[in-house]
Amino acid sequence: MDIRLTDKVAVITGASTGIGAATAITYAKAGAKVVLADINEQDGHETLKVIEKDNGTAIYCSTDVTSESAVTKLMQTTDDTYGQINILVTCAGVLQGPNVQIEDFEESIFDTVIDVNLKGTFFAIKHAVPIMSRSGGGVILCIASGAGVRGGSSSVAYASSKGGVNGLVMTVENQVRSHNIRMHTICPGGLATPLKLGQIAESARLSGSDPDAAVANALKSLGDPAGVARVLTFLASDEGSYMRGQIFTR
Numbered sequence: 017m018d019i020r021l022t023d024k025v026a027v028i029t030g031a032s033t034g035i036g037a038a039t040a041i042t043y044a045k046a047g048a049k050v051v052l053a054d055i056n057e058q059d060g061h062e063t064l065k066v067i068e069k070d071n072g073t074a075i076y077c078s079t080d081v082t083s084e085s086a087v088t089k090l091m092q093t094t095d096d097t098y099g100q101i102n103i104l105v106t107c108a109g110v111l112q113g114p115n116v117q118i119e120d121f122e123e124s125i126f127d128t129v130i131d132v133n134l135k136g137t138f139f140a141i142k143h144a145v146p147i148m149s150r151s152g153g154g155v156i157l158c159i160a161s162g163a164g165v166r167g168g169s170s171s172v173a174y175a176s177s178k179g180g181v182n183g184l185v186m187t188v189e190n191q192v193r194s195h196n197i198r199m200h201t202i203c204p205g206g207l208a209t210p211l212k213l214g215q216i217a218e219s220a221r222l223s224g225s226d227p228d229a230a231v232a233n234a235l236k237s238l239g240d241p242a243g244v245a246r247v248l249t250f251l252a253s254d255e256g257s258y259m260r261g262q263i264f265t266r
Contacts, residue, residue: 019253022047025098025151026252027090029081029140030108032059034209035159038245039105044072046249051094053079054108081108081136084143091143100151103252104144106137106158106181111212114170114219126173133177138184145192153196155252158185160201162264170219182262200251203264204244 026043030036031052037059040050044067052074054060060076067074075097079090094101110132113125137158148154163169164179182201189199206212217227244265250256251263 019249019255020047021103021249021253024048024102024252025051025094025100026103026105027051027053027094027101027140027144028105028107029053029079029090029136030106030159031076032056032063034107035204035241035244035248036105036107037063038241039107039248040074041066041070041072042242042245042249043103043252044074045070046253048073048103048252049098050074051090051097052076053081053090055080081139082131084139087136087139088143090140091147095147101144101147102151102154104140104148104154104156105248105252106140106156108136108140109133109159109177111169111171111174111215113173114215115222116172118172121172126176129171129173130177130180133174134180134184137181141184141188145195145197148197149192149195154198155256156185156192156197156199157248157251158199158201160185160203160262162203162205165201165203165262166264170215198257198259200259201262202244202248202251203262205265209241 021043026048028036028040031040032054040052040063044050052060052064057078064074064076077090077093080086110129112129113121158181160181161178164175165182169175185199185201220227247265251259
C-alpha cells in the first residue's frame with residue numbers, strides 16, 4: 017500500500033533524532049509538509065538536510081517544549097507558513113535517573129523528565145488543537161511507552177511521565193472528537209534511539225560494566241526507528257482512520 021500524506025501539514029516535536037527524525041523523513045517522502053521542532057539545533061538541521069536532499073518540504077523551528085511560549089510560537093509559525101495543521105506527533109522526550117531507587121531519586125531530575133515528556137506533550141496538544149480544528153480536523157499521535165502503561169521502567173520519572181501521557185490522551189480524545197480530531201497513544205518497543213542507547217550506557221556505568229560493550233550488545237536486538245515511523249505514517253493517513261486507542265509496536 018502506498019500511503020500518502022499529500023497536502024498535509026505535520027508538526028513533529030523531538031524531530032532532530034530517533035523516532036521524531038525518522039518520522040519527519042518518512043512523512044516528507046509521503047508528501048507532507050513537515051515542521052521539525054526540537055531544542056537540538058545541530059541534529060535538527062541535519063534531518064532537515066536529509067529531507068531537502070530528497071526534495072521534501074520542511075522547516076526547522078528551534079523549540080523548547082517545556083516553554084509554553086515557545087510551543088505557542090511553534091504552532092503560530094506553522095500556521096503562518098502553511099495555513100493549517102493536520103498532524104501533530106509528540107516525540108520530544110528524555111530519560112533520566114535509570115536504576116535509581118525511589119528514596120534516592122532527586123526532585124530536580126523528576127521535574128525535568130515530567131516537564132519534557134508530559135508537560136511538553138500537553139503544551140503541544142493545547143496549542144495545536146485550535147489550529148487543527150480550524151483546518152477541518154486531523155490526527156494527534158503521542159509517543160508514550162510500555163513503561164507506565166503496561167509495566168515499569170528503569171526510571172521512576174520516565175514511567176510516571178509516560179503513564180501521564182497515556183492518561184492525557186485518553187482524556188483529551190473525548191474533548192476533540194467533535195472537532196474531527198483523532199488521537200492515539202503510541203507505545204514503541206525497544207528501539208535504537210539516542211535516548212534508549214543513552215539509558216543503556218548510563219545503566220552500565222552505574223553497575224560498573226562497560227558502557228560501550230552494553231550498547232554494542234543491545235544494538236543486536238533493538239529495532240529501527242524507521243519501522244515505527246512507517247506505523248505513524250499509516251496512522252496519520254486517511255487509510256488509518258479506522259484505528260482507535262493505544263498502538264503498541266515491536
